[in-house]
Amino acid sequence: MSSAVGLIVRRELVTRLRSKMYVISTVLLLVAVVGFAVVMHVVGDRTGSSADVGLVPSVESTQPLVDAAGRTVGLAVHSVPVTDEAAGEQQLRDGHLDALVVSVGGHQPGTDLSPAGGTVQVVVKSDLGSQLRAALTVLARQVAQDQAVRAGGGDPAAVNTAVASSGVQVRPLETMPEYQSQRVVMGMVAGVLVYLALMIFGQVVAQGVIEEKTSRVVELLLATVRPWQLMLGKVVGIGIAGLLQMLIVVGAGVGAGLAVGSITMPSSVAVSTAVWTLVWFLVGFVMYALLFAAAGALVSRQEDAAGVTSPILALIIVPYVVGISVLPAQPDNGAATILSLVPVFSPTLMPVRIALGVAAGWEIALTLVLSVLLTAGLLVLTGRIYGNSVMRSGARVRLGDALRPL
Amino acid sequence: MPDALEIDDVSKRYGEVVALDHMTFDVRAGEIFGFVGSNGAGKSTAMRIVLGVLAADSGAVRWKGRPLTLAERRRVGYMPEERGLYPRMKVGQQLEYLARLHGLSADGARRSVVRWTERLGVAARIDDEVQKLSLGNQQRVQLAAALVHDPEVLVLDEPFSGLDPLAVDVMSEVLREACASGAPVLFSSHQLDLVERLCDRVGIVRQGRMVASGSVDELRSGSASRLVVVAPNVREGWAEDVPGVVATTTEATESGGVRTVLELAADADDQAVLHAALATGPVHEFRRRRPSLTELFRHVVSERVDGAGGPGSGVAA
Numbered sequence: 001m002s003s004a005v006g007l008i009v010r011r012e013l014v015t016r017l018r019s020k021m022y023v024i025s026t027v028l029l030l031v032a033v034v035g036f037a038v039v040m041h042v043v044g045d046r047t048g049s050s051a052d053v054g055l056v057p058s059v060e061s062t063q064p065l066v067d068a069a070g071r072t073v074g075l076a077v078h079s080v081p082v083t084d085e086a087a088g089e090q091q092l093r094d095g096h097l098d099a100l101v102v103s104v105g106g107h108q109p110g111t112d113l114s115p116a117g118g119t120v121q122v123v124v125k126s127d128l129g130s131q132l133r134a135a136l137t138v139l140a141r142q143v144a145q146d147q148a149v150r151a152g153g154g155d156p157a158a159v160n161t162a163v164a165s166s167g168v169q170v171r172p173l174e175t176m177p178e179y180q181s182q183r184v185v186m187g188m189v190a191g192v193l194v195y196l197a198l199m200i201f202g203q204v205v206a207q208g209v210i211e212e213k214t215s216r217v218v219e220l221l222l223a224t225v226r227p228w229q230l231m232l233g234k235v236v237g238i239g240i241a242g243l244l245q246m247l248i249v250v251g252a253g254v255g256a257g258l259a260v261g262s263i264t265m266p267s268s269v270a271v272s273t274a275v276w277t278l279v280w281f282l283v284g285f286v287m288y289a290l291l292f293a294a295a296g297a298l299v300s301r302q303e304d305a306a307g308v309t310s311p312i313l314a315l316i317i318v319p320y321v322v323g324i325s326v327l328p329a330q331p332d333n334g335a336a337t338i339l340s341l342v343p344v345f346s347p348t349l350m351p352v353r354i355a356l357g358v359a360a361g362w363e364i365a366l367t368l369v370l371s372v373l374l375t376a377g378l379l380v381l382t383g384r385i386y387g388n389s390v391m392r393s394g395a396r397v398r399l400g401d402a403l404r405p406l
Numbered sequence: 407m408p409d410a411l412e413i414d415d416v417s418k419r420y421g422e423v424v425a426l427d428h429m430t431f432d433v434r435a436g437e438i439f440g441f442v443g444s445n446g447a448g449k450s451t452a453m454r455i456v457l458g459v460l461a462a463d464s465g466a467v468r469w470k471g472r473p474l475t476l477a478e479r480r481r482v483g484y485m486p487e488e489r490g491l492y493p494r495m496k497v498g499q500q501l502e503y504l505a506r507l508h509g510l511s512a513d514g515a516r517r518s519v520v521r522w523t524e525r526l527g528v529a530a531r532i533d534d535e536v537q538k539l540s541l542g543n544q545q546r547v548q549l550a551a552a553l554v555h556d557p558e559v560l561v562l563d564e565p566f567s568g569l570d571p572l573a574v575d576v577m578s579e580v581l582r583e584a585c586a587s588g589a590p591v592l593f594s595s596h597q598l599d600l601v602e603r604l605c606d607r608v609g610i611v612r613q614g615r616m617v618a619s620g621s622v623d624e625l626r627s628g629s630a631s632r633l634v635v636v637a638p639n640v641r642e643g644w645a646e647d648v649p650g651v652v653a654t655t656t657e658a659t660e661s662g663g664v665r666t667v668l669e670l671a672a673d674a675d676d677q678a679v680l681h682a683a684l685a686t687g688p689v690h691e692f693r694r695r696r697p698s699l700t701e702l703f704r705h706v707v708s709e710r711v712d713g714a715g716g717p718g719s720g721v722a723a
Contacts, residue, residue, distance in 0.1 A: 004507060007506050007507055008507075009501065011503055013567050015495070037692055083623060147673050211492070211493075212492075215486040215490050215491065215492060215493055216486065216489065216490025217490035217491050217492050218490065218491055219454075219486040220484065220486060220491075220504065222458075222459050222484075222505075223457040223458065223459055223479055223484045224476075224479065224507045224508055225476075225484070225507060226476065277703070391460065392460060392709060393488075
């Protein structure tokens with residue numbers, strides 16, 4: 001029995017791997033994902049190559065120092081005076097400024113330069129870019145050195161101590177998880193990949209079932225195997241082909257991101273995001289593929305496929321659209337969170353939420369359990385529809401007839 | 407009946423339509439059984455039920471005295487009425503796949519594919535996609551698909567349709583070989599001359615029922631016996647008063663004369679007919695006519711439906 005399923009799985013897998021569509025889609029996705037990782041890095045560099053820095057009145061005098069520090073690290077810093085701290089913060093929120101320098105070397109309003117004041121305090125919207133951080137660190141050391149030289153009369157030890165204790169203090173206006181921008185990008189990519197793979201391989205399942213009906217080969221096959229074996233073999237075989245493509249694409253994307261440096265979050269976080277993406281593809285694929293197989297069994301011609309597969313496509317598209325349009329801006333959006341807990345919607349929403357770092361452990365566990373339960377129910381239901389319909393050629397089989405007990 | 411394929415009291419309805427009505431027959435081991443009947447009589451439905459592709463409403467299918475299970479169905483060579491292969495799969499790969507689904511090892515499947523494609527004359531097309539083959543060659547591949555696992559039972563729905571004369575010869579040979587090796591062979595066909603030539607026994611199906619079955623000779627013996635008389639001087643209606651004559655028809659002979667065909671009652675005395683003919687003058691021809699299967703078939707399927715059983719129905723096992 002199981003050897004029959006094994007043979008069917010192998011045929012499906014080999015057929016898919018050899019198909020032009022599979023090879024082309026794998027190459028295209030690979031190029032897109034790796035290209036994206038590289039482009040993100042280049043774009044990230046370019047935004048980093050110039051920065052707008054606001055200076056509150058008390059530190060306006062440091063403007064030449066700030067600009068010079070920028071040049072030292074290869075960053076074109078445009079420093080502009082702001083009327084006060086509140087006005088500067090507003091400009092940060094509006095995105096006109098990348099950082100607001102509020103104090104340099106303890107040179108706060110009403111205080112004097114002190115030897116231990118090699119500290120630059122900046123306010124940012126959410127986080128400080130790495131190049132700007134480097135530039136401001138250079139500035140802090142420069143200031144610390146100047147102050148120490150001036151105060152200590154050239155004692156090298158005092159200068160060194162002062163330089164060593166210098167640094168940048170960052171105060172973000174909005175607290176967000178670390179590496180938020182990277183998480184958003186990864187979430188979007190994970191969402192797109194799971195969505196595309198479910199759409200593509202789900203429909204491959206439906207087409208495969210219809211092909212067997214149209215060509216009538218199904219009668220020859222059903223003389224040797226049971227309908228559920230044929231259905232299961234097809235779903236598993238195409239599922240492995242899909243997983244393989246996802247593995248290649250996701251692996252290459254994360255690898256390229258880490259290699260070129262567009263992913264700077266710890267690699268363990270990136271890898272676990274990638275693994276969850278694959279897990280959710282697999283969970284979603286089995287769930288939807290069963291539906292696609294049953295839908296395909298209802299019709300006898302490829303032309304009729306759209307009529308039966310569109311409701312399933314809607315189940316994939318709707319949560320995806322919600323996820324991709326709402327979650328990046330509002331990772332903790334309530335409606336999207338609730339939607340992601342509904343098992344038919346979890347496969348496209350959970351990988352995005354996991355990538356954004358907003359999915360709690362219990363949510364992941366709950367959605368996985370619910371999805372497995374739903375899939376078990378679908379296995380019975382779709383097996384019945386498939387078994388009742390796959391031998392009936394001609395007009396579309398009515399769902400009521402297809403649902404009768406086998 | 408050991409090793410026979412038995413179809414026992416099988417019925418099947420599609421809604422209001424009765425497809426099979428308590429159909430019973432058997433195909434003995436080492437026997438070729440021809441399945442004939444009009445389109446829609448239920449032949450394909452019966453074969454599908456044998457293969458388990460369709461479930462019967464009632465009745466049983468047995469092989470070697472036991473119900474035919476899925477594992478045993480893998481030993482059946484089946485050619486469905488609706489031909490079907492994967493159009494985009496290569497001939498060799500496809501046949502190998504089907505052979506393996508029927509339980510052959512990878513190695514055995516490969517060897518068997520080579521053997522059957524050579525025998526059926528499609529060995530050169532082994533690496534071509536099925537859809538690129540001509541219809542005739544696709545038919546040969548379909549045949550190979552039914553035979554590639556060296557089946558112990560053959561159930562073939564219209565195996566001769568669409569075959570060229572050479573392929574018909576190969577097919578006939580294959581059927582004879584299978585039956586010589588002790589396999590029950592069941593096939594349906596509308597080519598009744600072929601059926602008559604090949605089959606040990608014939609079953610005639612009408613409206614889901616087996617209305618006649620037996621050897622062609624047995625079917626003949628049950629039918630009304632006929633006399634052919636050619637006597638130039640007879641007048642119309644000359645034999646109507648002869649005792650035992652049920653019906654007379656006339657047909658033109660090749661030489662322009664008239665041939666009288668008389669249907670006799672079972673207990674009729676043909677010598678009385680001869681005397682009556684001689685009484686009109688010379689008699690050039692006087693013989694019994696053996697009805698062909700085609701005639702028997704026409705006769706049987708045009709009978710009244712409610713006439714339970716037909717000629718030879720008593721011969722059915």
